[in-house]
Amino acid sequence: MLNSLLSPQKIVIASRESLLAMWQAKHIQKRLSGLYPQTEISILGMTTRGDQILDQSLSKIGGKGLFIKELEQALEDGRADIAVHSMKDMPMNVPDGFALAAITEREDPRDAFVSNRYRSLNELPEGSIVGTSSLRRESQLRAQFPHLKVEPLRGNVQTRLRKLDEGQYAAIILAAAGLKRLELSDRITALLSPEQSLPAVGQGALGIECRSDRTDLIQLMQPLHHQETAFCVEAERAMSRVLGGSCQVPLGAFAEIADGTLQLRGFVAQPDGKRIVSDMLKGEPSTGIAMGQQLAEKLIKQGADEILATLVPAEGWK
Numbered sequence: 117m118l119n120s121l122l123s124p125q126k127i128v129i130a131s132r133e134s135l136l137a138m139w140q141a142k143h144i145q146k147r148l149s150g151l152y153p154q155t156e157i158s159i160l161g162m163t164t165r166g167d168q169i170l171d172q173s174l175s176k177i178g179g180k181g182l183f184i185k186e187l188e189q190a191l192e193d194g195r196a197d198i199a200v201h202s203m204k205d206m207p208m209n210v211p212d213g214f215a216l217a218a219i220t221e222r223e224d225p226r227d228a229f230v231s232n233r234y235r236s237l238n239e240l241p242e243g244s245i246v247g248t249s250s251l252r253r254e255s256q257l258r259a260q261f262p263h264l265k266v267e268p269l270r271g272n273v274q275t276r277l278r279k280l281d282e283g284q285y286a287a288i289i290l291a292a293a294g295l296k297r298l299e300l301s302d303r304i305t306a307l308l309s310p311e312q313s314l315p316a317v318g319q320g321a322l323g324i325e326c327r328s329d330r331t332d333l334i335q336l337m338q339p340l341h342h343q344e345t346a347f348c349v350e351a352e353r354a355m356s357r358v359l360g361g362s363c364q365v366p367l368g369a370f371a372e373i374a375d376g377t378l379q380l381r382g383f384v385a386q387p388d389g390k391r392i393v394s395d396m397l398k399g400e401p402s403t404g405i406a407m408g409q410q411l412a413e414k415l416i417k418q419g420a421d422e423i424l425a426t427l428v429p430a431e432g433w434k
Contacts, residue, residue: 123152123336130187130196133161134272136294140322141200143297144220144340151339160196162186188214191327198333199325203318203349204291206325208357215328219349221342223293225320225370227253227313229306230280230295231287236306240264244286247279251387253289255366256313258389273298289313293320314368314383314394317352321345344373347401354408355382359420365427369408373401380404382411384420387427393418 127148131141138161145157163186184207187199191214203219210216234240240261247269248254254266269276269285273294280288287305295304324340326333348371355369369382378401383394395414397407412420 123155124197124332125154126156126158127152127198127333127336128196129157129159130190130199131159131161132183132187133163136273136298137200137202139297140202144198144200144322144324147340148336152336160190162190188325191325197326197330198337201323201325203321203323204316206318206323206353208317208353208360210325213328214325215330215334216323217326217330217334217337218324218341219346220322220324220340222320222345222348224296224307225315226292226310227308227315227319228290228292228295228304229287229308230277230290230303231305232280234287234305237261237264237287237308237312240286245284247276247285247288249276250289250316251364251366252316252368252385253313255385255387255389255392256368257289258387259385259392260312260389262389273300277303291316291319310370310381314381315370317356317367317369318349319370321349344401347378347404348372351378351380351404351408352382354405355380355412355415356408358409358412359384359415359424365424369411371404376401378404378407380407380411382408382415384415384423386423391419391423393420393423 129141129145131137141159145159148157183205184201188211190196191199229237242263243265245265245267246257247267249269257264257266269279269288273290276288276290279285292304292307295301324337351371352369356367359367366385366387371378371380377398379396379398381396383392385392393415395411397411399407
């Protein structure tokens with residue numbers, strides 16, 4: 117622990133006001149309070165534009181960056197010192213003037229199948245409606261289960277579960293990490309392996325953002341930084357960055373470290389799932405960023421550029 121004399125009197129955490137975002141902020145608040153008991157740690161709850169617009173898919177209203185911008189504004193104008201984000205919501209390029217001070221240890225990165233009537237995707241009858249907010253999940257579902265209907269699902273975790281319980285969907289797909297953090301593990305019918313549903317970039321990890329000139333805060337956050345998770349997430353983000361990863365692009369990347377080796381898998385797909393290019397690389401964990409860039413180039417050679425050209429403006433993905 118750093119000497120308490122070096123810690124500030126107060127740290128304000130900016131957070132979205134959803135139950136999951138507040139859980140994440142309180143989790144970081146608790147850890148910081150344990151590290152720096154002399155510092156007052158408070159949370160500034162905010163409603164972002166991404167939380168306000170619920171009748172359209174994220175890919176149509178500007179992407180996940182809508183969850184981030186208001187929090188960054190609070191950092192910029194001094195209302196808050198740090199912001200806590202789900203890494204899967206973080207744009208691939210951190211804006212000038214900001215820095216990722218820490219990436220925390222990853223919770224379960226997998227997707228979860230949630231249904232009140234069926235035990236697995238394989239059990240769903242033809243024409244069953246599956247809800248998801250993600251083009252990444254949608255493309256993989258359509259590729260493997262073309263007989264199912266995939267429809268948009270927005271709102272916080274509780275809203276999505278309520279829509280399932282009301283019968284609007286036969287099943288929904290959510291991030292396992294969010295359900296576990298909210299103590300809703302009992303709602304998980306089945307966990308989907310990466311082979312069934314390759315996770316989103318950064319899924320399950322939290323990022324702590326601050327202004328890049330706050331070197332004091334960057335130093336204070338280091339005890340929360342989990343290097344193994346960071347190697348994995350940075351590899352995933354590097355692949356996505358080359359490919360222009362956003363909510364407009366059905367793309368997944370997932371890295372894991374076993375026996376000292378980092379394995380990175382990635383894919384790019386058409387939203388209808390009729391064309392998917394995928395590949396993998398293995399290497400030293402410390403070379404994850406270079407591996408991510410190499411994997412992106414491999415996917416481009418397999419035709420990812422052709423898929424991307426149909427989804428985003430010609431200049432937009434590279």
